[in-house]
Amino acid sequence: MHVMVIGLNYRTAPIEIRERFTFEDDTIGIALEKLKNTKSVLEAVILSTCNRVEVYAIVDQLHTGEHFIKKFLSQWFDMDKSRFTPFLDIKVNAEATEHLFRVVNGLDSMILGETQILGQVRHAFLTAQQYQTTGILFNQLFKQAITFAKKVHTETGIDANAVSVSYAAVELAKKIYESLDDKAVLIVGAGETSELTAIHLFSHGVKQVMVANRTLDKAKELANTFKGIPYTLDQLAIALERADIVISSTGASTAIIDRELVSKVMKNRGDKPLFFIDIAVPRDIAPEVNQLENVFLYDIDDLNGIVDINLKERQKIAIQIEGWIEEEVYVFYQWINTLGVIPLVAALREKSFKIQEETMNSLQNKLPYLNERELSVIRKHTKSIVNQMLKDPIMRIKEAAAEPEAKEMMEYFKSIFALNEELIKSNPVYENLSKQQNASPTGSIHWLLKSRAGLK
Amino acid sequence: MREFTFLLIIVYSLSIIFYLIGLFKNRKRYTQLAYKTIVIGGFFHTITFLFEMRTKQYIPILTIDQILFFYPLLIILLTIIIHHYFQFELLEFSTVSISIGLMMTRMNIAEMEPAIQSIFLSRFLFIHVVFTLLSYVFFAISAIFSGMYIVHNYLLKNKVWNLMIQKLPSLEKLDKNMYLLNLMGLPLLFLGLLIGSIWAGAFFHWNFFVDIKVILSFVVLVMYGFLFIQKKRGKWVKKQLAVFNLFTFLMILINFFLSYHLWSFHQWF
Numbered sequence: 001m002h003v004m005v006i007g008l009n010y011r012t013a014p015i016e017i018r019e020r021f022t023f024e025d026d027t028i029g030i031a032l033e034k035l036k037n038t039k040s041v042l043e044a045v046i047l048s049t050c051n052r053v054e055v056y057a058i059v060d061q062l063h064t065g066e067h068f069i070k071k072f073l074s075q076w077f078d079m080d081k082s083r084f085t086p087f088l089d090i091k092v093n094a095e096a097t098e099h100l101f102r103v104v105n106g107l108d109s110m111i112l113g114e115t116q117i118l119g120q121v122r123h124a125f126l127t128a129q130q131y132q133t134t135g136i137l138f139n140q141l142f143k144q145a146i147t148f149a150k151k152v153h154t155e156t157g158i159d160a161n162a163v164s165v166s167y168a169a170v171e172l173a174k175k176i177y178e179s180l181d182d183k184a185v186l187i188v189g190a191g192e193t194s195e196l197t198a199i200h201l202f203s204h205g206v207k208q209v210m211v212a213n214r215t216l217d218k219a220k221e222l223a224n225t226f227k228g229i230p231y232t233l234d235q236l237a238i239a240l241e242r243a244d245i246v247i248s249s250t251g252a253s254t255a256i257i258d259r260e261l262v263s264k265v266m267k268n269r270g271d272k273p274l275f276f277i278d279i280a281v282p283r284d285i286a287p288e289v290n291q292l293e294n295v296f297l298y299d300i301d302d303l304n305g306i307v308d309i310n311l312k313e314r315q316k317i318a319i320q321i322e323g324w325i326e327e328e329v330y331v332f333y334q335w336i337n338t339l340g341v342i343p344l345v346a347a348l349r350e351k352s353f354k355i356q357e358e359t360m361n362s363l364q365n366k367l368p369y370l371n372e373r374e375l376s377v378i379r380k381h382t383k384s385i386v387n388q389m390l391k392d393p394i395m396r397i398k399e400a401a402a403e404p405e406a407k408e409m410m411e412y413f414k415s416i417f418a419l420n421e422e423l424i425k426s427n428p429v430y431e432n433l434s435k436q437q438n439a440s441p442t443g444s445i446h447w448l449l450k451s452r453a454g455l456k
Numbered sequence: 457m458r459e460f461t462f463l464l465i466i467v468y469s470l471s472i473i474f475y476l477i478g479l480f481k482n483r484k485r486y487t488q489l490a491y492k493t494i495v496i497g498g499f500f501h502t503i504t505f506l507f508e509m510r511t512k513q514y515i516p517i518l519t520i521d522q523i524l525f526f527y528p529l530l531i532i533l534l535t536i537i538i539h540h541y542f543q544f545e546l547l548e549f550s551t552v553s554i555s556i557g558l559m560m561t562r563m564n565i566a567e568m569e570p571a572i573q574s575i576f577l578s579r580f581l582f583i584h585v586v587f588t589l590l591s592y593v594f595f596a597i598s599a600i601f602s603g604m605y606i607v608h609n610y611l612l613k614n615k616v617w618n619l620m621i622q623k624l625p626s627l628e629k630l631d632k633n634m635y636l637l638n639l640m641g642l643p644l645l646f647l648g649l650l651i652g653s654i655w656a657g658a659f660f661h662w663n664f665f666v667d668i669k670v671i672l673s674f675v676v677l678v679m680y681g682f683l684f685i686q687k688k689r690g691k692w693v694k695k696q697l698a699v700f701n702l703f704t705f706l707m708i709l710i711n712f713f714l715s716y717h718l719w720s721f722h723q724w725f
Contacts, residue, residue: 151565152701154484155483155484155485156483157482157484158480159624160622172612175608175612175621175624175626175627176612176626176627176628177623177626177628178625178626178628178629179626180626246544269694270690270691271691271692271694271697273627273694290613293693293695294693294694294695296612296613298615302615305615305617306617309617310617352689
């Protein structure tokens with residue numbers, strides 16, 4: 001059995017292909033069920049976002065699995081295989097597992113370290129669980145990946161700082177004002193970036209928007225988008241007095257807001273600070289304005305500088321996370337390796353507790369005068385003896401399962417504790433594993449051992 | 457007592473180290489560890505204080521070395537309380553640093569035993585000392601916020617984008633906290649001085665007013681009152697308020713330390 005991921009993303013496929021490859025929320029269940037019923041596929045999760053579509057699957061054979069998943073994609077999206085195959089990104093086993101950890105942590109995202117993808121992976125996994133297309137392996141792998149990503153975000157705060165100009169402006173505004181809820185934004189000029197910045201500020205709680213433009217009609221047009229108040233540039237002083245954040249992006253060839261104007265405005269504002277964001281080139285606001293007390297002026301270069309620093313910081317954290325991912329993938333394989341011994345351990349425990357129970361029955365027959373409380377105490381203590389006796393052998397066999405000579409060790413284990421095949425196979429744990437993996441438990445670790453060799 | 461102080465300095469220094477690692481490596485695990493270390497330190501600090509109180513059979517806040525043990529304890533306890541409302545590593549780092557500084561000063565001062573007279577066991581005196589010290593704790597943390605405001609304002613003005621600015625809360629929040637803490641400290645200082653005056657008036661027949669420490673204490677009260685009025689009037693920009701707040705706290709420190717070396721009124725031994 002193998003872990004496989006087949007998909008395409010913003011790096012491998014153009015938008016024309018990506019926009020055709022989208023699983024809709026209302027039909028994803030059908031897609032999952034169809035995929036699960038595809039030959040060779042044992043478990044499946046579909047991750048579908050605007051930047052990537054990926055099919056995660058546990059397949060019994062690599063080539064067969066790949067062939068049938070491609071066929072499924074071709075049928076589902078009604079597209080010839082030859083059209084999308086060149087854009088597919090296919091990873092298997094250790095690479096596929098590592099890929100999932102990178103994706104869930106936002107290391108493979110267009111905006112490095114973004115956290116939205118964590119929610120999307122979680123949603124994809126829960127949907128797959130709902131349609132019962134996950135099993136032992138994906139339940140463990142996805143849970144581990146999601147938990148790890150949550151921990152990483154809390155620990156490193158990789159997404160804490162802005163990596164786009166408009167978000168950097170919002171971040172700066174939040175460095176001046178505790179909350180943007182009661183703040184007023186003035187948009188000077190109707191540029192695209194200033195509008196985008198205003199939208200971001202709006203989504204962060206800003207309620208009052210004013211628009212000042214050379215022509216009142218254009219100002220009204222943009223103001224209507226935010227239910228704001230329009231002004232002409234002649235009324236700039238009045239608007240500045242009422243504003244807390246000013247985003248300027250006109251096409252003027254000289255500064256339209258100078259020190260003298262702002263100085264006059266500030267006298268009427270008491271101790272209220274004023275934050276200017278000048279996105280225009282040439283600049284709309286004279287740089288001397290920043291010399292005034294309580295006034296903060298940032299132009300496009302300043303904002304780009306912040307974005308660069310934040311991006312470098314994210315890249316530094318990303319390198320750190322890559323190291324942790326290697327460890328996490330290793331932990332997953334360690335867990336996988338112990339899967340082979342789970343039926344043995346379960347059989348040993350079953351056998352031991354059967355002996356304990358028989359001993360208790362014999363004791364009860366020989367000492368009939370024991371009351372319920374005394375029996376309960378003895379039962380508790382005999383169980384404790386069994387548990388303590390089993391603790392070390394179980395720990396040792398789990399460790400040995402990760403070694404190259406695991407198969408031999410398991411044979412010894414079976415032989416020493418006289419665990420015959422019948423006992424192992426009659427255990428419900430074995431049945432579950434067999435059902436899930438469609439193979440013998442000890443056989444299922446072969447691909448993992450190969451993958452682990454690649455990891456180390 | 458000296459050995460305990462030394463041990464507490466070590467514990468608090470450990471938390472400072474954890475904070476530094478946490479801040480520079482940007483790992484919350486270390487800042488959480490730092491906070492836990494403060495809680496452990498605060499617990500032993502309290503136990504030591506209570507033990508001392510039991511041994512001496514009075515509340516040990518009469519001599520400067522006792523105050524230099526009690527004052528950091530109040531700062532640490534307030535830091536732990538503040539942590540429950542908002543986690544702000546730089547503030548915790550600063551308050552612990554101040555506490556270490558105060559306790560290190562204590563290490564250089566000989567332990568003193570006050571000549572206990574019945575007048576010193578008065579409840580009035582106790583309330584006077586506790587209220588005044590509590591107001592100093594609020595003013596100390598307020599001064600930390602002022603310092604942060606000045607630094608933050610400088611970084612924003614000069615467009616310096618670094619770890620420090622990323623960790624600092626907004627200017628508005630710093631100003632609000634500064635104001636809130638002064639608002640809590642001012643009535644406490646007023647009551648502390650009023651009760652102290654009534655107590656001293658009864659025993660020293662109002663001669664105590666010629667003491668420079670007493671005069672400075674009232675000057676500090678007036679300065680905080682002035683700061684409060686200026687804030688309300690909105691005529692000063694917030695940076696001016698922060699600078700003045702810092703300067704007023706400097707007056708407290710001068711009053712607190714220098715007066716012990718230069719004047720004798722508050723020395724109960």
